[in-house]
Amino acid sequence: MLPGIERKAVWLDGVMLTVFAFEPHAAVPEHAHTNEQITLVTKGALKFTLGEECRILRAGEGVCIPPNVVHKAVVLDEPTEAIDAWTPPRDDYKT
Secondary structure, eight states, rough: BBHHHBEEEEEESOOOEEEEEEOOOOOOEEEOOSSSSEEEEEEEEEEEEETEEEEETTTEEEEETTTTTOOEEEEEESOEEEEEEESSSOOOOOO
16 A cells, blocks of 8 residues: 555445554555545554644544545554544545
């Protein structure tokens, strides 16, 4: 997907889950999409920026991302894992 990031996806017609594994300091660049997204960190920590708000998300914490809102993430100093839920499913992740 991107350097330092692995992704696995499962989906039905109306919903998708993706499981991400991030190496320390990996980054998801600023972007936006038409899909609704919920991110839940399951291991480690990342610095997450949603619109103008920036915060550290640790295991057990998450964020809800409305459609077309700009966001990005930077992994902190340890391997990190997260689960994302999407609706509708992302066609570009169906590989």
